[in-house]
Amino acid sequence: MNQKDPYLLTPGPLTTSATVKQAMLHDWGSWDDNFNGMTADVCRRLLAVAGGSDTHVCVPMQGSGTFAVEATLGTLIAPESLTLVLMNGAYGQRIGKILDTLGRAYIAIDKGDYHPPRGDEVAEVLAANPAIAQVVVVHCETSSGILNPIEEIAEACRQAGKRLIIDSMSAFGALPVNVAELPCAALVSSANKCFEGVPGFGFAIVDRALLAASAGQCHSLSLDLYEQWAYMEKTGQWRYTPPTHVVAAFLQAMKEHEAEGGVDGRLARYTRNRDRLVAGMRELGFRTLLVDEWLSPIITTFLSPQSPAFDFRRFYDAIKAHGFVIYPGKLTVADSFRVGCIGQLHDEQIDAVISAIAGACQELGLPLPVPAPADAPDDLKNA
Ligand SMILES: *Cc1c(COP(=O)(O)O)cnc(C)c1O
DSSP: OOTTOOEEOSSSSOOOOHHHHHTTSSOOOTTOHHHHHHHHHHHHHHHHHHTOTTTEEEEEEESSHHHHHHHHHHHHSOTTOEEEEEESSHHHHHHHHHHHHHTOEEEEEEOTTTOOOOHHHHHHHHHHOTTEEEEEEESEETTTTEEOOHHHHHHHHHHHTOEEEEEOTTTBTTBOOOTTTTTOSEEEEETTSTTOOOSSEEEEEEEHHHHHTTTTOOSOSTTOHHHHHHHHHHHSSOSSOOOHHHHHHHHHHHHHHHHTTHHHHHHHHHHHHHHHHHHHHHHTTOOBSSOGGGBOSSEEEEEOOSSTTOOHHHHHHHHHHTTEEOEEOOOSSSOEEEEEOOSSOOHHHHHHHHHHHHHHHHHTTOOSSOOOOSSOSSOGGGO
């Protein structure tokens, strides 16, 4: 194991445990019972975490998370139907882009970079557009780190009788969700986020009846979620070459997730990481983009210090030299950078990254505390 790997304070790929990496030191045949047993175990466990064991099915899909989102949208959304997409950042916009590519019509509520879409706004648009069949929302919008209020959005959908599809890529596994109770027609996530596996596949937790009614609807051969499910039901196998080592690592990661106390245990550690990080950064003079109410325990956006001495590339390199990788900002309006709280990170790493950031500020010639930007771009309390 290379001890010199920097810690990844990024939203995935992220720092995995040594035991997750060790789980990949074998080769499996794709038809082999041992491997197919691992796939079945993974799907069973994911359904249980999602609260969907009686109502939903779990379908894994090769590729990164976006492949699973595209497969889910392309399979479940009827070609002639209308969709409402809730956007407040890059991942919501990507959902719009996928629907554009698939030629599926949609209406968007676009809240810009850092405002949450609210339940009453969704209810209003649904009432004004009865043709809408489904609503798609991002759970944690990883581009700002905002935690969107999916419960009130689900309630608006339930009252209007619309299906809800959630991109919970960076939240599932750390934030409690119950797909049967919400209710939610489909929830999509991937191996390399809060379950702390390695990248290589995503998965959808889909209402069984809805998926069963979606045969022949997908635009794509390889991304057809219905066909992947039907084949897996029949043979226990993935339809095309599975990411065998990634599945083995993911099963190990799921066992470690359970040993940590499942969603509650993971949420507790990530929340602690976030609180420790935000407190330490605020002591150094940094400001968060969001007020505390909307901060997720996944990733936090900090506004760049207001000084000609601040250069993100040099800042990044200086922090990396201390053994930590942070993440650039992804906002259109504010100059910012992001620090993740997920992965194998504990108090020791959080304290060390704050020291590394303080050291980087000194190396760049920034005063401490750093000169904060005059004001956050907007008052989120009035959102
Ligand atoms: C990571 C992520 C995705 C998927 O990104 P990939 O690069 O395709 O894995 C989608 N949505 C959200 C909210 C994410 O955080």
